Amino acid sequence: MSNKILVYIETLEGLPAEHSLELLGKAGDLAKKAGLDVGAILVGYEVKSIAQELIYRGASEVHVVDDPRLGSYNLLPYTSAVVDVIKKTEPEIVLFSATVIGRELAPRVAARLKTGITADCTDVDIGDWVDPGTGRKYEKILYQIRPTFGGEIMAAIVTPQRRPQMATVRPGLFPIPPRDESRTGKVVEWSVNIPESEQSLVEVIEVKREKRKVDLKSARVIVSGGRGCGAKGFELLRELASVLNGEIGASRAAVDAGWIPYDHQIGLTGQTVKPDVYIAVGISGAVQHVVGMKDSKIVIAINKDPEAPIFRIADYGIVGDLFVVVPKLTERLKKKS
Amino acid sequence: MVNPYDKYAIEASVQLKEKFGGKAVGIAMAPPHAADALREVLAMGVDEMVLLSDPKLAGSDTLATSYALSVAIKKVEQRLGSVDLVLCGIESSDSNTGHIGPEVGEWLGVPSVSYVDRILEIKDGYAVVKRLIEGGYAVMKVKLPAVFSIAGTSYQPRIPSLRDVLAARRKQIDVWNADGVGLDPSLVGLVGSPTRVVKMWRIEIRRKGKIFTDSDVDVAIEKLLNELKKDGVPLGV
Ligand SMILES: Cc1cc2nc3c(=O)[nH]c(=O)nc-3n(C[C@H](O)[C@H](O)[C@H](O)COP(=O)(O)OP(=O)(O)OC[C@H]3O[C@@H](n4cnc5c(N)ncnc54)[C@H](O)[C@@H]3O)c2cc1C
Numbered sequence: 133m134s135n136k137i138l139v140y141i142e143t144l145e146g147l148p149a150e151h152s153l154e155l156l157g158k159a160g161d162l163a164k165k166a167g168l169d170v171g172a173i174l175v176g177y178e179v180k181s182i183a184q185e186l187i188y189r190g191a192s193e194v195h196v197v198d199d200p201r202l203g204s205y206n207l208l209p210y211t212s213a214v215v216d217v218i219k220k221t222e223p224e225i226v227l228f229s230a231t232v233i234g235r236e237l238a239p240r241v242a243a244r245l246k247t248g249i250t251a252d253c254t255d256v257d258i259g260d261w262v263d264p265g266t267g268r269k270y271e272k273i274l275y276q277i278r279p280t281f282g283g284e285i286m287a288a289i290v291t292p293q294r295r296p297q298m299a300t301v302r303p304g305l306f307p308i309p310p311r312d313e314s315r316t317g318k319v320v321e322w323s324v325n326i327p328e329s330e331q332s333l334v335e336v337i338e339v340k341r342e343k344r345k346v347d348l349k350s351a352r353v354i355v356s357g358g359r360g361c362g363a364k365g366f367e368l369l370r371e372l373a374s375v376l377n378g379e380i381g382a383s384r385a386a387v388d389a390g391w392i393p394y395d396h397q398i399g400l401t402g403q404t405v406k407p408d409v410y411i412a413v414g415i416s417g418a419v420q421h422v423v424g425m426k427d428s429k430i431v432i433a434i435n436k437d438p439e440a441p442i443f444r445i446a447d448y449g450i451v452g453d454l455f456v457v458v459p460k461l462t463e464r465l466k467k468k469s
Numbered sequence: 470m471v472n473p474y475d476k477y478a479i480e481a482s483v484q485l486k487e488k489f490g491g492k493a494v495g496i497a498m499a500p501p502h503a504a505d506a507l508r509e510v511l512a513m514g515v516d517e518m519v520l521l522s523d524p525k526l527a528g529s530d531t532l533a534t535s536y537a538l539s540v541a542i543k544k545v546e547q548r549l550g551s552v553d554l555v556l557c558g559i560e561s562s563d564s565n566t567g568h569i570g571p572e573v574g575e576w577l578g579v580p581s582v583s584y585v586d587r588i589l590e591i592k593d594g595y596a597v598v599k600r601l602i603e604g605g606y607a608v609m610k611v612k613l614p615a616v617f618s619i620a621g622t623s624y625q626p627r628i629p630s631l632r633d634v635l636a637a638r639r640k641q642i643d644v645w646n647a648d649g650v651g652l653d654p655s656l657v658g659l660v661g662s663p664t665r666v667v668k669m670w671r672i673e674i675r676r677k678g679k680i681f682t683d684s685d686v687d688v689a690i691e692k693l694l695n696e697l698k699k700d701g702v703p704l705g706v
């Protein structure tokens with residue numbers, strides 16, 4: 133009998149990724165509701181030392197695959213490792229973070245197991261469901277909740293029959309569980325079957341990553357700039373941010389242009405933030421940006437194009453040239469304080 | 470309507486064809502009326518289109534859809550010879566899962582790479598691709614055949630000329646049904662889909678949407694600050 137929820141843990145420089153801990157915490161809540169245990173899947177090379185940390189963060193079992201063949205992330209061998217662990221441990225539910233890695237590893241694993249998967253959940257819950265076709269009742273199954281059709285409609289999705297029930301969950305939505313060194317749990321090491329061929333099909337030639345130094349998660353005010361800003365515009369944003377005691381955010385277009393380092397990027401491939409006030413300046417409002425900031429309490433947009441999509445998700449907007457609006461706003465706020 | 474993200478993949482396929490030769494074949498699984506929109510794909514330079522269309526496919530989730538697409542790809546292979554590369558968009562504009570690419574790769578038993586920004590090279594049965602990762606990128610060498618999901622805006626979709634549009638009228642759109650491609654009916658549609666949508670609801674847009682268009686920026690700023698004061702979040706204090 134399967135009796136657990138497992139969370140796939142991504143690691144970064146020898147530490148569990150924050151979004152993985154977040155998900156572990158959320159899985160712990162679900163486990164309580166469903167009467168299951170919560171565990172972690174930890175795959176990589178020289179990652180074993182992380183297992184204890186996962187126990188402190190709430191995992192009651194950690195399934196480790198520590199293997200030199202898994203030294204750097206490579207989809208096919210990782211798929212085989214995760215599938216093998218799932219077959220051996222038969223979990224009810226397996227959750228992944230909806231990151232660039234999670235969004236390709238999770239579906240690959242699901243397809244190999246011929247089970248269902250829901251992408252980019254903004255919430256997961258446990259509930260009962262009666263199939264209206266057959267009248268059959270499924271108890272304590274996973275409700276996978278996500279926006280669909282461009283985000284205006286929410287859908288709840290279940291995987292009634294096949295196991296495990298799988299989902300990727302958006303990062304940045306749940307609190308990171310506190311570290312509690314009194315927690316205990318078991319660490320299980322698995323050796324897995326990785327076909328020879330899978331190791332040679334894809335060769336990782338180069339990985340370039342910038343380390344994230346700025347943490348925007350706890351910022352109350354974020355002033356964010358996009359392609360409309362230019363290097364000059366970011367100087368104006370810094371002045372505005374300093375009057376507001378805020379931090380600087382950016383769209384990917386601005387990061388790619390080199391006006392601001394990557395650790396300020398907000399969105400799908402950047403950070404997820406929810407400050408009290410988010411001011412988007414010269415940002416058009418592409419979905420990949422919006423997923424990273426849409427839970428901000430108040431969104432203010434400054435853009436010269438009245439049709440820019442960012443205005444559709446803003447509480448307030450000023451249509452105008454940012455090179456005029458931002459300095460005036462900064463001056464006005466200085467006077468006030 | 471052609472999914473906007475797929476246009477990058479279409480552009481990539483046409484550029485590869487122009488550089489390396491070969492044929493670009495489009496595959497869409499959709500209701501019959503989608504045929505009109507597929508003309509646009511042909512106008513962009515794709516040589517022929519397959520429209521996989523069958524009531525049996527209705528209700529397919531990503532596992533079932535990816536299975537159906539993989540069978541259609543094998544059928545194209547039977548007709549035209551080996552397929553070297555399958556290109557997908559990074560996500561569809563209706564379901565936005567991004568899962569179809571990796572799942573098709575799994576059904577076909579070939580490598581898949583998501584978030585491909587650029588195909589740098591194709592040589593000796595391998596492709597070298599640059600892909601996005603959190604915080605940067607990775608370059609990898611991938612044995613073909615493979616499935617790539619194109620995320621890059623580096624393949625800016627071309628706008629077809631009038632001549633392209635006219636030429637597209639003479640190109641072929643094959644409509645295939647489930648039996649024609651030899652699909653296992655138990656793997657598609659609702660029966661073949663492990664997931665069920667149990668509930669849908671509209672989210673109210675909680676945003677206030679007050680946009681100030683005053684030509685006098687000072688007026689707009691005063692209005693903004695007033696509103697924020699009413700909301701209890703006076704800026705700057
Ligand atoms: C797989 C993938 C992942 C991605 N991840 C991210 C991500 O994490 N974060 C992210 O942000 N993007 C991401 N993107 C990119 C995203 O799709 C958009 O390309 C990007 O967000 C656009 O940035 P922008 O709004 O700054 O630029 P643009 O879309 O070019 O918008 C610039 C805006 O500035 C306005 N403007 C110009 N000049 C002025 C002026 N003087 N005054 C006022 N307004 C002005 C214009 O009207 C326009 O609306 C991703 C894309 C892909 C495919």
Ligand SMILES: Nc1ncnc2c1ncn2[C@@H]1O[C@H](COP(=O)(O)O)[C@@H](O)[C@H]1O
Pocket residue numbers: 472474475478496497498499531534538556557558559560561562564565566567568569570
């Ligand atoms: N019905 C379909 N027909 C053809 N291609 C599809 C279909 N659904 C998804 N795809 C491809 O898979 C990509 C990812 O889609 P999705 O997983 O639905 O977000 C899309 O950009 C398309 O390239």
